[in-house]
Amino acid sequence: MLAVTTLAIVRVRNLFAVAVLSSIYSFMMATVVLVLDAPDVALTEAAVGAGVGTVLIVGALYLTKTDESPPVHGVFLPMIVAAGTAAVLLFAASETPPFGNPSNPVTAMGPDYVARSIPETGIPNVVSSVLASYRGFDTLGETVVIFTAGIAVLMLLKRSPARRRGEGDKKGE
Amino acid sequence: MRLDLILRVATKLILPFMLLFAVYVQLHGDYSAGGGFQAGAIAGAGVILYALVFGLAAARRIVPPALVETMVPLGVFIFAAVGAAGWLTGGNYLEYNYLAHDPVHGQEWGVLLVELGVFVTVSATMVAIFYAFTGRGRSR
Numbered sequence: 001m002l003a004v005t006t007l008a009i010v011r012v013r014n015l016f017a018v019a020v021l022s023s024i025y026s027f028m029m030a031t032v033v034l035v036l037d038a039p040d041v042a043l044t045e046a047a048v049g050a051g052v053g054t055v056l057i058v059g060a061l062y063l064t065k066t067d068e069s070p071p072v073h074g075v076f077l078p079m080i081v082a083a084g085t086a087a088v089l090l091f092a093a094s095e096t097p098p099f100g101n102p103s104n105p106v107t108a109m110g111p112d113y114v115a116r117s118i119p120e121t122g123i124p125n126v127v128s129s130v131l132a133s134y135r136g137f138d139t140l141g142e143t144v145v146i147f148t149a150g151i152a153v154l155m156l157l158k159r160s161p162a163r164r165r166g167e168g169d170k171k172g173e
Numbered sequence: 174m175r176l177d178l179i180l181r182v183a184t185k186l187i188l189p190f191m192l193l194f195a196v197y198v199q200l201h202g203d204y205s206a207g208g209g210f211q212a213g214a215i216a217g218a219g220v221i222l223y224a225l226v227f228g229l230a231a232a233r234r235i236v237p238p239a240l241v242e243t244m245v246p247l248g249v250f251i252f253a254a255v256g257a258a259g260w261l262t263g264g265n266y267l268e269y270n271y272l273a274h275d276p277v278h279g280q281e282w283g284v285l286l287v288e289l290g291v292f293v294t295v296s297a298t299m300v301a302i303f304y305a306f307t308g309r310g311r312s313r
Contacts, residue, residue: 040211043198047214052299055221059306120277123284128202132209132284136267139287140252142210143294147249150298154242157305 002028013067019057026050040127177226184226191219199292200285209291216292217299229307241301248294255286 005025009018026049034042113130123129131139199212224232256267269283270276 040207043207043211044214047211047218048299051218052214052221052303055225056302056306059303063306063309120280123281124204125202128208128284128288129280132287133269133280136256136283136287139291140256140267143249143252143291146298147245147294150245150294150301153302154305157309 002032015061015065015067016058019054019061022057023050023054026053180226184222188219188223191222192216195219195296199288202288209288210295212288213292213295214299217296217303220296220300221303224303224307229304233304236300238301238304241297241304244293244297245301246294248290248292248297251290251293252287255283255290259283 002025005021005028009021009025012018012021026045030042030045030050033045113134114126117123117126117129123133195212195216198207198215199209202208202212220232220236223235255269259266259268264270267283267287269279
């Protein structure tokens, strides 16, 4: 179903339908993530991806046209770019540690955090303690990223109505 | 525009529970799934839902844009201030162990305050972006 939705998003020309389809895609993605035992990510995906994201896309559609413009390039240039990206990604994937190996850095840190969380922080939810305490600096960085994104959108979109006549068709998408 | 009676009533029913759930996700994040980011997303979505159903002007009366634009940097400031409080109390930056009389309580306080900062920034950013998008008329 995910694949069908993705193909539909690529094929459909009406952008309003694309907005609805991407909302459906986000809901299914949230279900997949929930099945994978990550309710935190599922909550975020459902609220941000399916809810707010769709509202913002529809809001952007209101500012522009609702039909996709015909492609300007032929089919070969995008294909070369896609194939090149795929080749680079496959080359990079060959360097990653084998999936599920217990000595990987990712899996080796996990039991350590699980064992240390309750005695050191008193927080039973290990996700919270890792996010806010052990990896606090990363979370600070994330918050700054969100802050920056908000400020950037405000700077791009929040203009006085008098200046709207003279601007081009630049949109903060 | 009187045809949206069902939407209005349903929104009025859902909205208190949505905001309450956001508070629950925020404060109960230590024990169950959730935390500042998720709670902020839910609270921001609640305000956006209100604005969609009752109109932008009504939402702006309750959550004025000036407040939202103050909250965006305020959350980052809270987070950074908690980090700096680690210095002042004798630890490293973002080290919560010395915020209370014993390290475990200090950690709990630190995590709670930091999550509050994340909540403030995330919810305010959602609403601010929404206001920025919908505050513009159709330009062509």
